[in-house]
Amino acid sequence: xxxxxxxxxxxxxxxxxxxxxxxxxxxxxxxxxxxxxxxxxxxxxxxxxxxxxxxxxxxxxxxxxxxxxxxxxxxxxxxxxxxxxxxxxxxxxxxxxxxxxxxxxxxxxxxxxxxxxxxxxxxxxxxxxxxxxxxxxxxxxxxxxxxxxxxxxxxxxxxxxxxxxxxxxxxxxxxxxxx
Amino acid sequence: xxxxxxxxxxxxxxxxxxxxxxxxxxxxxxxxxxxxxxxxxxxxxxxxxxxxxxxxxxxxxxxxxxxxxxxxxxxxxxxxxxxxxxxxxxxxxxxxxxxxxxxxxxxxxxxxxxxxxxxxxxxxxxxxxxxxxxxxxxxxxxxxxxxxxxxxxxxxxxxxxxxxxxxxxxxxxxxxxxxxxxxxxxxxxxxxxxxxxxxxxxxxxxxxxxxxxxxxxxxxxxxxxxxxxxxxxxxxxxxxxxxxxxxxxxxxxxxxxxxxxxxxxxxxxxxxxxxxxxxxxxxxxxxxxxxxxxxxxxxxxxxxxxxxxxxxx
Amino acid sequence: xxxxxxxxxxxxxxxxxxxxxxxxxxxxxxxxxxxxxxxxxxxxxxxxxxxxxxxxxxxxxxxxxxxxxxxxxxxxxxxxxxxxxxxxxxxxxxxxxxxxxxxxxxxxxxxxxxxxxxxxxxxxxxxxxxxxxxxxxxxxxxxxxxxxxxxxxxxxxxxxxxxxxxxxxxxxxxxxxxxxxxxxxxxxxxxxxxxxxxxxxxxxxxxxxxxxxxxxxxxxxxxxxxxxxxxxxxxxxxxxxxxxxxxxxxxxxxxxxxxxxxxxxxxxxxxxxxxxxxxxxxxxxxxxxxxxxxxxxxxxxxxxxxxxxxxxxxxxxxxxxxxxxxxxxxxxxxxxxxxxxxxxxxxxxxxxxxxxxxxxxxxxxxxxxxxxxxxxxxxxxxxxxxxxxxxxxxxxxxxxxxxxxxxxxxxxxxxxxxxxxxxxxxxxxxxxxxxxxxxx
Ligand code: NA
Ligand code: NA
Numbered sequence: 051x052x053x054x055x056x057x058x059x060x061x062x063x064x065x066x067x068x069x070x071x072x073x074x075x076x077x078x079x080x081x082x083x084x085x086x087x088x089x090x091x092x093x094x095x096x097x098x099x100x101x102x103x104x105x106x107x108x109x110x111x112x113x114x115x116x117x118x119x120x121x122x123x124x125x126x127x128x129x130x131x132x133x134x135x136x137x138x139x140x141x142x143x144x145x146x147x148x149x150x151x152x153x154x155x156x157x158x159x160x161x162x163x164x165x166x167x168x169x170x171x172x173x174x175x176x177x178x179x180x181x182x183x184x185x186x187x188x189x190x191x192x193x194x195x196x197x198x199x200x201x202x203x204x205x206x207x208x209x210x211x212x213x214x215x216x217x218x219x220x221x222x223x224x225x226x227x228x229x
Numbered sequence: 230x231x232x233x234x235x236x237x238x239x240x241x242x243x244x245x246x247x248x249x250x251x252x253x254x255x256x257x258x259x260x261x262x263x264x265x266x267x268x269x270x271x272x273x274x275x276x277x278x279x280x281x282x283x284x285x286x287x288x289x290x291x292x293x294x295x296x297x298x299x300x301x302x303x304x305x306x307x308x309x310x311x312x313x314x315x316x317x318x319x320x321x322x323x324x325x326x327x328x329x330x331x332x333x334x335x336x337x338x339x340x341x342x343x344x345x346x347x348x349x350x351x352x353x354x355x356x357x358x359x360x361x362x363x364x365x366x367x368x369x370x371x372x373x374x375x376x377x378x379x380x381x382x383x384x385x386x387x388x389x390x391x392x393x394x395x396x397x398x399x400x401x402x403x404x405x406x407x408x409x410x411x412x413x414x415x416x417x418x419x420x421x422x423x424x425x426x427x428x429x430x431x432x433x434x435x436x437x438x439x440x441x442x443x444x445x446x447x448x449x450x451x452x453x454x455x456x457x458x459x460x461x462x463x464x465x466x467x468x469x470x471x472x473x474x475x476x477x478x479x480x481x482x483x484x485x486x487x488x489x490x491x492x493x494x495x496x497x498x499x500x501x502x503x504x505x506x507x508x509x510x511x512x513x514x515x516x517x518x519x520x521x522x523x524x525x526x527x528x529x530x531x532x533x534x535x536x537x538x539x540x541x542x
Numbered sequence: 543x544x545x546x547x548x549x550x551x552x553x554x555x556x557x558x559x560x561x562x563x564x565x566x567x568x569x570x571x572x573x574x575x576x577x578x579x580x581x582x583x584x585x586x587x588x589x590x591x592x593x594x595x596x597x598x599x600x601x602x603x604x605x606x607x608x609x610x611x612x613x614x615x616x617x618x619x620x621x622x623x624x625x626x627x628x629x630x631x632x633x634x635x636x637x638x639x640x641x642x643x644x645x646x647x648x649x650x651x652x653x654x655x656x657x658x659x660x661x662x663x664x665x666x667x668x669x670x671x672x673x674x675x676x677x678x679x680x681x682x683x684x685x686x687x688x689x690x691x692x693x694x695x696x697x698x699x700x701x702x703x704x705x706x707x708x709x710x711x712x713x714x715x716x717x718x719x720x721x722x723x724x725x726x727x728x729x730x731x732x733x734x735x736x737x738x739x740x741x742x743x744x745x746x747x748x749x750x751x752x753x754x755x756x757x758x759x760x761x762x763x764x765x766x767x768x769x770x771x772x773x774x775x776x777x778x779x780x781x782x783x784x785x786x787x788x789x790x791x792x793x794x795x796x797x798x799x800x801x802x803x804x805x806x807x808x809x810x811x812x813x814x815x816x817x818x819x820x821x822x823x824x825x826x827x828x829x830x831x832x833x834x835x836x837x838x839x840x841x842x843x844x845x846x847x848x849x850x851x852x853x854x855x856x857x858x859x860x861x862x863x864x865x866x867x868x869x870x871x872x873x874x875x876x877x878x879x880x881x882x883x884x885x886x887x888x889x890x891x892x893x894x895x896x897x898x899x900x901x902x903x904x905x906x907x908x909x910x911x912x913x914x915x916x917x918x919x920x921x922x923x924x925x926x927x928x929x930x931x932x933x934x935x936x937x938x939x940x941x942x943x944x945x946x947x948x949x950x951x952x953x954x955x956x957x958x959x960x961x962x963x964x965x966x967x968x969x970x971x972x973x974x975x976x977x978x979x980x981x982x
Contacts (some may be wrong), residue, residue, distance in 0.1 A: 407792025520735025
């Protein structure tokens with residue numbers, strides 16, 4: 051119980067750390083604007099790098115938001131279900147989420163594999179093909195796969211936590227029936 | 230009866246897409262209902278750069294897209310897809326592929342990647358909308374120029390411009406507000422239709438930098454499973470698309486040209502002398518790519534042979 | 543393989559799955575993603591299809607225009623944490639004086655100004671949600687009205703040029719983006735003045751919706767108070783000039799301008815002596831948790847669009863118009879209806895990709911003007927941002943709304959604004975001259 055909440059908190063904290071990337075993005079974008087407007091020498095790296103950094107922050111932000119159980123969901127109907135039904139509903143939703151995370155991880159794995167290994171079985175990283183030609187696409191796809199693994203881990207954690215409150219919920223349910 | 234899904238990397242409204250769609254739709258009628266191809270526009274399935282992988286993995290059956298999009302998989306695809314400043318006119322591309330041995334070489338390359346090259350078509354040489362008059366290579370000095378792919382970016386940098394790497398969706402507003410002075414956009418008629426010339430009055434036309442080769446590819450296994458007569462039919466059939474894709478933009482460009490002139494647009498045509506300077510710059514870039522990429526080298530050698538034979542070197 | 547069932551049945555399956563998973567309260571992003579991935583397997587019978595879905599996610603997270611969203615969140619948090627927002631709204635309240643609903647009207651004006659600085663909806667809605675909503679609630683405004691102003695006003699980001707919706711329409715339909723921008727101006731003017739009129743009227747009918755200042759409170763204002771107020775309002779104006787200036791003077795692109803805006807707000811906070819490490823880190827923390835919430839909805843949407851396209855969604859839409867023999871205006875009305883329905887369930891970019899290649903050639907053949915139709919599309923997408931169950935503007939607001947404001951509260955508040963959007967649509971269909979005069 052305590053342990054799983056601690057793990058959630060670690061992911062949330064890591065998210066706070068990752069958020070510094072946004073500050074980096076502000077700085078380098080401003081730098082690009084100054085370089086282009088004032089000095090007429092635009093950089094070749096800022097636009098691609100900002101997209102890449104933001105994508106990392108977005109993906110990790112998604113994971114840490116799951117850890118914090120902040121969701122955009124319409125729960126007004128399921129909130130009105132009886133306590134026990136609600137327990138099963140949450141179980142169902144978490145199970146679907148796990149299936150979702152597993153499928154997404156599989157897709158992300160295939161996508162990352164192609165980004166790191168050429169059709170001829172050699173290791174190479176997919177690059178952007180631009181003048182900068184950094185391996186951002188490969189890194190992004192690889193990180194997306196990592197994100198999926200983290201998500202699976204957290205969903206399993208939350209699922210176990212939910213299963214562990216079964217008895218408690220049942221007891222409360224009986225108590226409220228008697229009362 | 231076979232049904233295939235192909236993806237194009239042209240937007241639905243673009244002429245190039247309409248020509249492609251007309252032909253892919255017509256496959257059904259021409260094959261007497263045996264083969265059906267549904268062509269999806271840009272970004273409907275996966276990003277252009279993921280299309281070759283998508284075709285290899287059977288996510289999509291085929292693609293109508295310039296291989297320049299796959300430059301992230303191998304720099305050579307960048308050269309193959311858009312051999313910057315190589316052609317005197319668009320028909321040179323078709324000559325190279327259909328008579329000069331280009332098709333065989335590039336097909337071999339694609340087959341190594343799990344795709345069959347059925348045929349090629351073109352989108353038409355791109356014109357270059359600019360807010361300032363650029364008549365010669367020196368005029369590029371300091372011009373803030375939006376350029377997308379690696380090779381073109383390098384070409385403009387070599388010629389003294391200041392290339393900016395803005396994404397496609399930002400070009401129009403950036404050009405309008407003056408964040409950039411010029412941008413690679415599309416063909417003259419597409420640019421005219423999208424109103425680009427009303428904000429960039431000095432388009433370089435005929436274009437000097439880019440004329441992408443569009444590769445019609447299909448999943449190799451699915452291709453191999455086709456009966457011989459259908460293979461033959463498909464290869465012949467798509468030569469028709471190649472012809473239309475050559476004529477249509479040129480026809481439309483001339484119409485757009487007259488309208489543009491009436492609207493006070495000043496198209497800038499370059500002298501052969503200046504164009505030769507551009508090609509000299511581009512040549513160095515071709516060689517660089519051939520040095521770093523095996524498939525780039527294969528293509529480069531075939532290209533040199535063609536250019537020599539045609540007296541274009 | 544479910545594909546044997548045909549695309550019409552497939553559409554119905556997706557629709558039923560969405561409704562039932564929505565019913566049990568599954569988070570929206572996971573729900574759409576779950577459906578997309580399941581369909582990618584069961585429809586095509588090809589497990590490798592999941593790679594396509596994953597590729598789309600990479601594509602979505604790296605899309606350059608999305609950068610503006612976290613930047614606007616950062617800007618909003620800084621404005622909020624430093625007290626610039628609070629002081630601005632106090633001053634605005636005094637300026638509104640005895641006019642009921644005055645602050646809501648001013649917020650709408652702020653929304654229009656913001657809309658001319660951004661081309662997307664997310665950033666603006668988030669900014670207004672953090673800036674205007676808590677302040678309006680603090681000043682005693684009716685919650686529904688305040689939410690409506692924020693969501694309706696925030697959506698204007700794509701109605702007032704620059705607009706990514708119009709840019710994408712222009713690119714998919716090959717019409718002049720400049721003309722589209724021009725044509726959208728009168729439509730945006732109609733829409734926003736209708737919003738303002740509504741605020742004034744509803745606050746006249748229900749005075750407690752938008753309380754005005756007391757007479758006594760106004761008389762108590764000293765010269766000193768007035769001077770402070772002037773300064774409080776000057777700072778935000780300077781920030782607006784800074785951002786607008788960077789766009790319209792050609793210094794920054796629209797997305798870069800969002801970053802430039804963060805720098806501007808940071809400078810303003812520094813001048814006020816309120817900028818410190820804690821404020822910056824609080825703002826960053828808030829930014830990542832906000833976009834973390836939003837990102838799932840975007841990921842889910844991009845997944846389902848890719849799968850639906852590959853399933854043959856375009857064929858489905860096309861078949862709806864096959865052999866249709868009726869007066870042209872009915873065709874337009876049916877198209878509007880389809881767009882409204884699709885807008886309930888899909889992201890606007892999906893709607894555009896799915897319908898524009900089919901609709902635009904049809905209306906052009908019927909002799910209608912594709913620019914005018916583009917404006918209709920844009921207004922239609924205004925509705926889609928607000929309409930449940932998939933209402934992006936509502937999601938964006940939810941991610942920053944004060945505790946206790948649920949998605950259902952937001953959806954309950956938007957309908958007057960949806961009605962006004964539909965009325966605007968009706969006006970534009972009936973009187974095309976309203977937009978056509980400006981560019982013809
Ligand atoms: Na806007
Ligand atoms: Na909606």
